[in-house]
Amino acid sequence: MRAIVAAAPDWGIGDGKGMLYSIPGDLKYFREQTKGHTVIMGRKTLESLPGGRVLPKRRNIILSRDRKLKVPGAYVCHSVGELLSLLEALDEKDAFVIGGGEIYQKLLPYCESALVTQVEQAPPIQPSVFFPDLEEAGWHLTKKSAPQEENGLTYTFTEWKP
Numbered sequence: 001m002r003a004i005v006a007a008a009p010d011w012g013i014g015d016g017k018g019m020l021y022s023i024p025g026d027l028k029y030f031r032e033q034t035k036g037h038t039v040i041m042g043r044k045t046l047e048s049l050p051g052g053r054v055l056p057k058r059r060n061i062i063l064s065r066d067r068k069l070k071v072p073g074a075y076v077c078h079s080v081g082e083l084l085s086l087l088e089a090l091d092e093k094d095a096f097v098i099g100g101g102e103i104y105q106k107l108l109p110y111c112e113s114a115l116v117t118q119v120e121q122a123p124p125i126q127p128s129v130f131f132p133d134l135e136e137a138g139w140h141l142t143k144k145s146a147p148q149e150e151n152g153l154t155y156t157f158t159e160w161k162p
């Protein structure tokens with residue numbers, strides 16, 4: 001399992017409703033990385049997507065404790081245990097964890113790497129949802145792209161491993 005996230009310098013990732021930055025280059029990178037793969041997300045992140053709909057061209061798995069929740073075009077799992085059983089049944093070893101804060105926190109122990117788009121500037125919106133601080137967690141930076149400039153923002157595509 002791998003996590004993929006765009007984070008502010010303080011590891012902020014959202015305000016509870018949406019993301020902190022609008023970066024077309026990062027959305028393109030996210031699409032390229034996850035296309036054709038399985039993506040795992042929390043129910044709140046699903047609701048934050050356009051139209052509250054699943055991501056096309058990917059196998060979508062939603063985590064929710066709501067046993068009545070049905071999501072067209074997606075599997076719904078009601079616990080981490082149920083998710084792990086589903087991944088095993090599907091023989092899926094390279095799924096992407098795509099958020100949000102609660103789901104990253106719970107699934108990071110199962111991730112062998114994290115793709116983090118690190119934005120240098122503080123976000124225009126105050127974050128209330130955070131990715132775990134990977135330095136504090138003892139993870140190591142294993143790859144870092146050249147800085148990208150867009151919409152007045154500077155960001156790098158990085159990879160971290162435990």
Ligand SMILES: NC(=O)c1ccc[n+]([C@@H]2O[C@H](COP(=O)([O-])OP(=O)(O)OC[C@H]3O[C@@H](n4cnc5c(N)ncnc54)[C@H](OP(=O)(O)O)[C@@H]3O)[C@@H](O)[C@H]2O)c1
Pocket residue numbers: 004005006007012013014015016017018019020041042043044045046048063064065066077078079080098099100101102103104106129
């Ligand atoms: N910057 C980025 O890359 C990025 C990526 C994704 C999301 N985000 C942002 O993150 C924010 C959303 O994150 P969030 O932490 O509020 O919510 P979230 O992690 O997307 O979803 C939380 C929900 O997941 C379900 N859940 C959590 N643990 C579970 C478990 N063990 N078993 C079953 N279901 C479980 C629950 O759904 P129920 O309430 O239905 O039970 C819970 O309310 C938004 O602002 C979004 O824009 C940012």
